[in-house]
Amino acid sequence: MLSRAKPNNTDKPKNEYHIHISNPKHMNLIESLNWRYATKAMTGELVPQPKIDLIMNATLLCPTSSGLQPFEVILISNKEMKEKILPIAHNQPVTVQSSHLMVFAAWDSYTTERINHHFTYLNQQRAMPDSTTDDFRNTTIALFAKQTKEQHFAHAAKQAYIGLGFALIAAALEKVDSTPMEGFDPEKLDNLLELNKKGLKSTCILALGYRDTAKDWLVKLKKIREPMSEFVTILS
Amino acid sequence: MLSRAKPNNTDKPKNEYHIHISNPKHMNLIESLNWRYATKAMTGELVPQPKIDLIMNATLLCPTSSGLQPFEVILISNKEMKEKILPIAHNQPVTVQSSHLMVFAAWDSYTTERINHHFTYLNQQRAMPDSTTDDFRNTTIALFAKQTKEQHFAHAAKQAYIGLGFALIAAALEKVDSTPMEGFDPEKLDNLLELNKKGLKSTCILALGYRDTAKDWLVKLKKIREPMSEFVTILS
Numbered sequence: 001m002l003s004r005a006k007p008n009n010t011d012k013p014k015n016e017y018h019i020h021i022s023n024p025k026h027m028n029l030i031e032s033l034n035w036r037y038a039t040k041a042m043t044g045e046l047v048p049q050p051k052i053d054l055i056m057n058a059t060l061l062c063p064t065s066s067g068l069q070p071f072e073v074i075l076i077s078n079k080e081m082k083e084k085i086l087p088i089a090h091n092q093p094v095t096v097q098s099s100h101l102m103v104f105a106a107w108d109s110y111t112t113e114r115i116n117h118h119f120t121y122l123n124q125q126r127a128m129p130d131s132t133t134d135d136f137r138n139t140t141i142a143l144f145a146k147q148t149k150e151q152h153f154a155h156a157a158k159q160a161y162i163g164l165g166f167a168l169i170a171a172a173l174e175k176v177d178s179t180p181m182e183g184f185d186p187e188k189l190d191n192l193l194e195l196n197k198k199g200l201k202s203t204c205i206l207a208l209g210y211r212d213t214a215k216d217w218l219v220k221l222k223k224i225r226e227p228m229s230e231f232v233t234i235l236s
Numbered sequence: 237m238l239s240r241a242k243p244n245n246t247d248k249p250k251n252e253y254h255i256h257i258s259n260p261k262h263m264n265l266i267e268s269l270n271w272r273y274a275t276k277a278m279t280g281e282l283v284p285q286p287k288i289d290l291i292m293n294a295t296l297l298c299p300t301s302s303g304l305q306p307f308e309v310i311l312i313s314n315k316e317m318k319e320k321i322l323p324i325a326h327n328q329p330v331t332v333q334s335s336h337l338m339v340f341a342a343w344d345s346y347t348t349e350r351i352n353h354h355f356t357y358l359n360q361q362r363a364m365p366d367s368t369t370d371d372f373r374n375t376t377i378a379l380f381a382k383q384t385k386e387q388h389f390a391h392a393a394k395q396a397y398i399g400l401g402f403a404l405i406a407a408a409l410e411k412v413d414s415t416p417m418e419g420f421d422p423e424k425l426d427n428l429l430e431l432n433k434k435g436l437k438s439t440c441i442l443a444l445g446y447r448d449t450a451k452d453w454l455v456k457l458k459k460i461r462e463p464m465s466e467f468v469t470i471l472s
Contacts, residue, residue, distance in 0.1 A: 029409055030290065033297040033402075054266065060467050061269040062401060065418050069462050076471045118462075125460045154390050158439075161394045162416075165298060165401020166269075173265055180398075182301050203394075224361045225296050226305050226354075232292055235312045 028173070036172040037223055039179045041216040042097035042209035046077075051174045052100060055208065058170035059102075064159040066140050068118050070110065071160035072200060074103040074193055084192055089184040089205065098179070098207035103193065104164055105200035106156035110144035114199075157203040167206055179207040264409070272408040273459055275415045277452035278333035278445035282313075287410045288336060291444065294406035295338075300395040302376050304354050306346065307396035308436060310339040310429055320428055325420040325441065334415070334443035339429065340400055341436035342392035346380035350435075393439040403442055415443040 056073070064070060076082060077100045089095045107114065119137045123130045144152060164180060171178040182204050189195075189202045213219055225231075292309065300306060312318060313336045322331045331337065343350065355373040359366045380388060400416060407414040418440050425431075425438045449455055461467075 029406060030293055030297070033294060036299075038299060038303075056464065056468055057266055058269060060461050060464060061266070063272075063274060063404065063416055067274075067460070069467070072466075073468045074471065075468050078471045081471050121462065122460050126458050158394055158397045161397035162401040162404070165398040166405060168299065168398070169402060169405045170265060180299055222362050224303070224358050226357065228292065228296060230308075231296050231305070232309045232311050235310065235314045235317050 029169075032172040032175075033169070034223060035175070036168070036178065037218060039094060039177040039207070039209070039211045039216060040218045041212040042094050042099075042177065042179075042207070043212045044097050045099065045210045047099040047176050047208050047210070051171075051176055052208070054174060055102075055167050055170040055176070059163045059167045062163045062166040064162065065155065066136070067122070068110070068115065068140075069159075070107040070114075070156035071163060071203070072105050072198070073163070074101075074105060074195075076101040076103065081192075085184070085189065085205075088188045088192065089181060092179075092181060092183060094179045094181075094207040094209065095205075097212070098209040100208045102167060102206040102208065103189065104160040104203045104206070105190075105193070105195050105198075106153060106160045106203050108156075108196075108199050108201050109149045109152040110147075110156070111199075112141050112145075115141050115144070153201060157201075160203045164204055164206060171206075171208055176208055177211045178209075181205040181207065265405075268408040268411075269405070270459060271411070272404070272414065273454060275330060275413040275443070275445070275447045275452060276454045277448040278330050278335075278413065278415075278443070279448045280333050281335065281446045283335040283412050283444050283446070287407075287412055288444070290410060291338075291403050291406040291412070295399045295403045298399040298402040300398065301391065302372070303358070304346070304351065304376075305395075306343040306350075306392035307399060307439070308341050308434070309399070310337075310341060310431075312337040312339065317428075321420070321425065321441075324424045324428065325417060328415075328417060328419060330415045330417075330443040330445065331441075333448070334445040336444045338403060338442040338444065339425065340396040340439045340442070341426075341429070341431050341434075342389060342396045342439050344392075344432075344435050344437050345385045345388040346383075346392070347435075348377050348381075351377050351380070389437060393437075396439045400440055400442060407442075407444055412444055413447045414445075417441040417443065 052075070056075070059073060076085070082096045082098070082101060085101065086095045095101065115137065119133045120130055123132050168178055168180065184205060186202045193202070195201060211219055288311070292311070295309060312321070318332045318334070318337060321337065325331045351373065355369045356366055359368050404414055404416065420438075420441060422438045429438070431437060447455055
């Protein structure tokens with residue numbers, strides 16, 4: 001039988017779940033994740049290009065379902081464009097106070113053309129015959145052919161959120177502040193960025209920049225997570 | 237007018253997008269992300285508990301929409317349970333060769349009760365009156381009240397994928413191999429884990445363990461990502 005032991009009693013806070021740091025460099029990860037928060041006011045200071053490059057590279061390296069990479073990033077530092085996005089993003093100040101906005105834009109559908117493009121590129125890069133992946137390719141095409149466009153986009157959007165997770169951590173490790181935002185009108189943003197021409201739809205925005213500690217009400221508040229015992233169920 | 241400069245010509249591979257590492261510790265992130273891959277064969281070796289703890293802590297620290305944390309993790313090291321999951325996960329070998337399986341299970345719906353529970357807990361933890369967040373709480377309840385249960389789950393599942401991204405990076409930094417899996421029958425897994433009793437539905441599985449280099453066909457193949465120039469569009 002299973003033991004359904006939980007790491008803690010449910011009334012204990014998460015930080016009583018014992019953290020044994022096995023390697024000093026990893027404290028850096030947890031420290032960085034505790035340091036980060038959804039920044040509500042930014043200074044406008046530019047994030048240096050090397051840090052932006054690193055965040056983009058980390059995001060590109062995120063895994064996606066069948067390796068299809070069904071999302072792109074629109075990286076916006078243009079002031080006019082950020083001002084146009086401001087009302088679309090319900091006037092959230094970081095829209096214009098940020099250094100850069102990353103718009104995560106997912107495929108509106110998994111077309112046979114897109115799937116073929118991926119597998120052909122994959123085989124080219126590996127210097128293998130294009131037929132190498134035929135079984136996998138055909139299974140993938142058949143799988144998506146059974147689904148609606150809505151299902152395609154919902155699936156692609158989830159992959160974009162893995163990328164969002166990668167960008168969030170890369171930024172935190174670089175001590176770059178970030179604000180993930182779903183509070184915007186996606187249709188208006190799609191129109192502004194002409195995403196429909198590329199078969200893309202916006203899923204979320206990540207603002208990158210530096211916290212304005214004096215003006216940010218959230219930076220003063222304790223970061224809260226539910227207790228680990230409510231988050232994780234252990235079947236050991 | 238916008239300049240729509242791209243970081244590279246489209247025919248250049250991603251690794252020609254210049255990476256300027258501003259701090260030596262950060263090479264570690266990109267190196268770790270290049271080291272990781274969707275492991276297809278694992279040795280069965282156990283991942284030490286401190287590493288598991290760190291991965292769980294990183295996952296718990298992922299941000300979610302309005303801070304609601306609408307997903308949980310079922311952490312499975314039990315051998316019998318992994319054997320039961322094997323056929324549900326289309327007999328993918330890492331299901332049983334892994335050390336642990338993380339099942340990411342998202343809320344099936346955003347109920348008023350769940351939203352209230354979150355805000356009450358938040359205010360308790362911050363020692364603030366429960367009414368402090370009433371505006372935000374009521375807006376959140378009203379927002380989800382307009383949506384279907386399907387929309388709720390689709391939204392919660394995306395948040396779970398941010399957590400998946402966090403777990404993937406934490407594992408890679410710990411030199412723990414991992415395999416994200418969507419190839420399973422979610423209804424059967426939900427039944428096996430009795431997730432419906434908790435108002436949860438499975439979204440993805442992350443297998444954690446150690447690569448079996450001799451038996452893994454994928455470890456020998458070059459990791460491929462699309463060119464950075466196709467991934468990122470720069471509006472500067």
